[in-house]
Amino acid sequence: MKGVMIQGTASDVGKSLIATALCRLFANEGFKTAPFKSQNMSNNSYVTMDGLEIGRAQGLQAEAAKTEASVWMNPILLKPRSDQLSEVVLLGKAVETLSGKGYRDRFYNLGLSVLRQSLDHLGRAYDVLIMEGAGSPVEINLKDRELVNMKVAEMADVPVFLVADIDRGGVFASIIGTLALLTESERQRVQGLIINKFRGDFDLFADGISWLEEKTNISVLGVLPYINDHMIDGEDSLSIQQYRNKKMSGDIDIAVIELPYASNINDIEPFFYEEDVALRFVRTADEFGRPDAVILPGTKSTIHDFISLKEKGLDKRIRAFVQNGGFIVGICGGYQMMGQTLVDDNGVDTGMVGKKERGLGLIDAVTFFQKEKQTIRSQGTYHPQTGLPKERIVGYEIHLGRTDFLQQNKRPFFLFDSNREEGYYGENGKIIGTYLHHLFYNDDWRTTWLNAIRASKQLPIREKVNIGSLKDEHYEQLANTVRNHLDWEKVKNIVLTWENHHEDD
Missing domain, CATH: 3.40.50.880 (Class I glutamine amidotransferase (GATase) domain)
Known part of the structure; x- marks a missing residue:
């Protein structure tokens, strides 16, 4: 299976946005491309053409990849109903409401089975899979029964790009700490680092790139700017805070x-x-x-x-x-x-x-x-x-x-x-x-x-704004911005040749 998993040093570092951009970039290169997130926790959902429910982020990523969304792209969706309980949506249909402990105790083996089925289906139908992790891959209290980060990357046997958010601070510690908490085999799967949400003069981070590559022996694939007004919907409740922070004015x-x-x-x-x-x-x-x-x-x-x-x-x-x-x-x-x-x-x-x-x-x-x-x-x-x-x-x-x-x-x-x-x-x-x-x-x-x-x-009557056209333009703009700040040829090489290099190892 050709593909890559985008993992992050924390939540809200930009995994969804980068995955969306890669979906459009690979689609534009002529590859039949699909997004995949094994397990989503979000109350922002999307209904597929056959009336099944998945996370909205994967629905939009499918649009970016120029393909039709399906339940195989997000087989497990958890929709919080309270601080303790979440509705479990399995292959597009609500099955039950469970606590976090109940979910881990009762659902893990079924979840693994469904993920294998989904990966098999997508692997046969698509050329490239752009996979997205959740939160951090080194949450020690959850790692033994996780269904969304390194376990899934291993099942699909794809490389991992690790994303860190420089805007929130602590970018070096977050990268070094994450890598230190991975097992040796997991660390070998990390084939690139991406620094996201950079503001200011990129030349000022050149020493930072050199330091990271020297300390980790992993390539920094790019430093992405802080992208405003990208028009890619937020995945979860964090998006409300992002909306609140927008400086809106109008009559x-x-x-x-x-x-x-x-x-x-x-x-x-x-x-x-x-x-x-x-x-x-x-x-x-x-x-x-x-x-x-x-x-x-x-x-x-x-x-x-x-x-x-x-x-x-x-x-x-x-x-x-x-x-x-x-x-x-x-x-x-x-x-x-x-x-x-x-x-x-x-x-x-x-x-x-x-x-x-x-x-x-x-x-x-x-x-x-x-x-x-x-x-x-x-x-x-x-x-x-x-x-x-x-x-x-x-x-x-x-x-x-x-x-x-x-x-x-x-x-x-x-x-x-x-x-x-x-x-x-x-x-x-x-x-x-x-x-x-x-x-x-x-x-x-x-x-x-x-x-x-x-x-x-x-007030004066206004003509309509064409949101559909704007949305596709924004997918293209996002993809071009990300491409311009990545070593795109290296990214493609890692994604498309990992199987061969991995087999040689």
Whole structure:
């Protein structure tokens, strides 16, 4: 099998970004390329064409590799539901919810079997595999039963590139320490070092490269710059902090309610490319301010997060905002919160059988949580009752809940191709709820919604921004930036000839 695994000295050093760039670079060289991450822990997920759920990072990496995403690219996905429990998604389907200890004790051998099956499938279907590790490969307390770093690199028999983040400091110690904690055979697998997130004059790090290569006897394959506005969605909750750090300014103030177990927060990403839009993450009533619109995002734990929202006094602020004619959109869990009641008869959302919670009461609906998760690629158009033009809408749904309306109170937002009505569209579009993730990536819809807000503020109407074209341009820009700062020929040589050199050893 030809490929490479990108491992890091810690979490958030840039493994996903570098893997994405390599997917596009190898694809551009004419290799049939696939991403692979054996086990992901993230509430940002992606639905494949056959309605199965994987980590969003691997979905985007598949796009970068110019191929269709499949469950083989991320066979195990862990979705945190609390500080102690995670839902286990195996080959695209939720199987059970386990604690960390329960997962390690009960799941390890099954996990190994599924990983072998996945690697075998991808190895037969693709020329090159760009694999991604998680966290650090030398977490001593986890190393004996890990399913995501060196164990998997050994199973696939691929070389490893070790990435370190110089922006956070301690780059030399992190590299030397990581290598020192690897076994000799593991260390032999590390065939290159990559320094990431460098700011300033690259010549100032020349001595650092020489020192690292002398001390480790491993080539530094490149020093990558700190890349801003790369438009590659964050993999996990760290992305919320990255969003919060963006210095946004604009005439339209959108408040995104920050939920403890927010999922698919990338739904708001397109707004960063609208020049007159400012996004704020709001955690408390004091931060609410006077927004022009509110977005209630998805969550992996709807009732838990809604109780948290109420404890902070945000429910009262949101109700008052809507009563005063404000624009609000709830997506997935946020949509569920907008109803009258949340009913967890089976304990699938809270772990408490029969748990009920009153919602925001903005729409006359009740949500019932179900044991069977819905994962659907959806497409269609606006429902005729909305009065909106007949434009195509695409997205995906990932939810445990079923939201029911009394017939006389139904105001569907969408009519999907299966003739299924979905969502809520009220007050001429000021109150919207839907299970459809990726809603705002639909350029025509996003522009229609923003122009309604602009009109209400007597701001100029704007033309649509084409996010799809921008996204592919950003994949190319990212790939070119990474290539320009790597020894690309050496990278290719290591990836494509490792099998032969390894066999000679």
